[in-house]
Amino acid sequence: MLNIVLFGPPGAGKGTQSERLIEKYGLIHLSTGDIFRANIKGETALGTLAKTFIDKGQLVPDEVTIGLLTSEVEKYEEPKGFIFDGFPRTTAQAKALDEYLNKKEKPISMMLALVVPEEELKSRLMERAKTSGRSDDADPAIIANRIETYKKETAPVADFYDAQNKYHKIDGVGSIDDIANRLVEAIG
Ligand code: AMP
Secondary structure, three states: OOOEEEEOOOOOOHHHHHHHHHHHHOOEEEEHHHHHHHHHHOOOHHHHHHHHHHOOOOOOOHHHHHHHHHHHHOOOOOOOOEEEEOOOOOHHHHHHHHHHHHHOOOOOOEEEEEEOOHHHHHHHHHHHHHHHOOHHHHOHHHHHHHHHHHHHHHOOHHHHHHOOOOEEEEEOOOOHHHHHHHHHHHHO
C-alpha cells in the first residue's frame, strides 16, 4: 500500500499535485480542508465549529480533526493507498495517524514536502482567491495567520517523518508538470 503525506504550507500546490498523483497511482485523496469546506457548505455542526477556526487562519483542534480523518479512512475497504493532503498539521496528529495506520499494518510510506518561498505563497493564494471562493484566501491578514500557524505548529511535523527517514523535500516552484515529475521521481 502506498500511503503518502503531501506536505507544505498553504498555497504550496498540495491540492493540484494530489490530483496528478491520484490519477497516476490510483490513490484516494483525503483533504481535511476539503472535508471541512463540504461540512461548512452542508451547514453541519462540524462545519459550524470548523468555520470559527478556518476564518481566523487557525487550526481546527486536534481531537476533532483526528477523529474526522480516521473515520474517513474507515470508509474504504480495499484502498490501494491514500494521499493525505493537509493532514497531519501538528505533531500530535502525525503521532495519532502513525498509531492508527501501524495498527492496521499500513504505515505511511513517505512524506513529500513541497517547498515554496513565502512571497510566492502569498501571491499564489491571492490569485487563487479570484476563483476558489475561499474567504480564507482573500484576506491578507488571514493568509499571514495561516503561514504563521504553519511555521509554528505544522513545520515541526517534517522532523517527525525525517526521524523515520520518510521525509522528502521537493522544489515546489515551476510548472505543474515539472513539479509532478519531481514527485513521481521521489516516489520511485
Ligand atoms: P486547507 O484546505 O488544507 O488549506 O485547509 C483550510 C483550513 O482548514 C486550514 O487553514 C485549517 O483551519 C483547517 N484545517 C485543514 N486541515 C487541518 C488539520 N489537519 N488540522 C487542523 N486544521 C485543519
